[in-house]
Amino acid sequence: MSFFNEKNFDFVMATAVLLVLAIPVGIANIYLGYFIGEGPCTLCWWERIGMVVVGVAGILILRYGLKARYIAAVLFGAAYGIFMTLRQASFSLYRDVGMGFGGDIFGAHTYTWGILVYWVVVVAMGLMMLFAKDKVVSGDIARSDTRIKPLNAYSKFVIALSLFVILSNAVQALISAGIPPYSGKGDPERISLNNTWTSGVWKRFEQPFSFVGANVVEDPFIAGEPKDISVKFNSDPSAGAFTDVKPALSVKNSFPLPFETKGIFGKGVTSGLAYNAKNDTFGISNTEGGVYFTDANFKEIAHAIIDKPNGRNIKKAVASTFVGDMLVTTGFNKTTFAVKPAQNVDAYHEWRYFRESTGGLESAWKFDRPAILTIRAKKQYVLTLAKDPQSTYMYMITVPNERSKNLILIKVDSKDKMLSGETIVTSGLALKEKRDLKDYYVTAGDIVGGKFLAYSKNYNTLLVIDLADAKVVDAYAMPQIGDISGMAIKGGSIYALAHKDSKVNVVELNNPLAQ
Incomplete structure (x- = not known):
């Protein structure tokens, strides 16, 4: 039975x-x-x-x-x-x-x-x-x-x-x-x-019907990528929200980037730029996971291409900054990775993390790719990452999309790679009637003296944002040098990576905050 x-x-x-x-x-x-x-x-x-x-x-x-x-x-x-x-x-x-x-x-x-x-x-x-x-x-x-x-x-x-x-x-x-x-x-x-x-x-x-709901937004504009987006840009600084914009920064020098950056499978475009004052070197990123270390004259010293498909999805790597000797790079989805020079590199870790390496580089966080979880900026992407030299914090600025328009300053502790604050950027300058900052589109920036110098492709304007209260305290017109994907401050100069006519130029500009 x-x-x-x-x-x-x-x-x-x-x-x-x-x-x-x-x-x-x-x-x-x-x-x-x-x-x-x-x-x-x-x-x-x-x-x-x-x-x-x-x-x-x-x-x-x-x-x-x-x-x-x-x-x-x-x-x-x-x-x-x-x-x-x-x-x-x-x-x-x-x-x-x-x-x-x-x-x-x-x-x-x-x-x-x-x-x-x-x-x-x-x-x-x-x-x-x-x-x-x-x-x-x-x-x-x-x-x-x-x-x-x-x-x-x-x-x-x-x-x-x-x-x-x-x-x-x-x-x-x-x-x-x-x-x-x-x-x-x-x-x-x-x-x-x-x-x-x-x-x-x-x-x-x-309401309009959608299979994906509110958690999917359009990918951001990336300089150098041949992809159309719905956002339309105006290159006239005077058409922006500010009643008064200071004259354009002067160009000190301009020259082609001496090498072509590549990411996994030889793909991607040049994106982020960072400066390491400790040893007078630059770091450059590629949207498909390539990272390059150069000398003061932008001559390549070393490079590596991360194993992008294996691990947290970083989408496109868009911005970089130095934390000590470590080059930290973020995808536009706020997922980060870090590469640093090293004397003795473990062969397995080098193979495990990199698809390609010239040697002498290692993953600073091993196999971790910290994702910065936000609240106010949850439905927005970023195109910037900059370390404040006077603190342990890194900062990002959001770009607007069809669902969320706020310009949000994101504060991240570089020690634990976690969110420390989010603030909607406001204006300390006079604005035109019925205008706000929501259509400024920040694609590059760097920090000096407690100020975030943030370049907006829309209205071709350099915003000076006070980190203490997230207010725009100054605005400068920018020269027509192309689509800027990265910026780094070195003393009295701002170095920018500018994409124009399918080429990448390094443009040295006058730093308006230089003492």
Whole structure:
């Protein structure tokens, strides 16, 4: 006699219905709802619906046997429920410890329990199918007729309790959400007989439909890359937001970059520029992971190409800065990596991290590529990275896109590579009527004397931003030298990498802040 006979199978199935529908939905409905007064949000209702579908399918299996249509209903209900619980949990799982929506049960919020419940449903159904070798149990799957099974007392109790919970949920839904065209709410009030019904949810259908939602934005403009973007640029400094812009910086010198930078598979364009005052050298990056160290005359000393596909995705490497002798580079998605000179390089680590190297270089952070997690700037990319020589902090500035327009100064501690602050950049200068800084598009910059000299491609303007209060305290017109991808300050000069006519030039400009 098989242990998993029809009697034992029915006991397991009834217990599953009890654990999936009656107990969790009952606790949420009766205890949290009627006793605590916690109002279910729209996603909560959808998650409960998934549990009801799974539970009702289990009841039908108890009554009519293990038929394919009921198995499908269980799995479809579980798939629907997993999607909804993951969707709701994604709003809170990234938050700090102890945070969440609504009350918790045994230390976990209801949507977190939902993930576990639905996962267990899928696993349990798989195990039941695997061990359902009893002829009567397995025979129901292939039956074309309907077999009405007798119910034992335990099954009747579970079914009665489950139907009561379903009815109670229907009453609670009517009280809190109402009848069509009224609907549930994302942030509901407590359960009450006071009428708070709303039909505002239907206004969402007026918004443009998108498969990707708000978390996908257009890639930023990258100097030298032949890619069109929706943002249109104006090269006239006087067309910007400031009522007054100081005269253009003078060009001291200009010459072609003596070598061609390359990234993985020989691809990419020259992007970031950094200066190391300690040993009078420059660092240059390529969008596809190439990093180059040069002398004061931009003659190559060493280079390496990181193993870009293996590890955190850095998208395109767009900006670099020196932290000591370490050249830190960021992708436009705020994911960073670092390379530094070294005397004794471990052969395995060199092979593991680099696709190509001239030698004498190593990954400063081994296999780590720290991602800078932001809050205000979450939906924006960056094209800049600069280290403040007077502190341990590095700074980035966001570029606007179709979903978020703010110019945000991001502060990162170079010691732990974590976010230390975010501030929306404001203007300390007079602005034209009904104008702001939201359309300035910063593609390069460097820091000196507590000021971030940030170049905006839109309006071809050099912004001087005070790091202490994130205010623009000066603005200079820039000469027409091409698309600037990187800037580095060396004494009385600003060195810029300018892309023009498919060539990269090093342009030396007068530093307006030089003493």
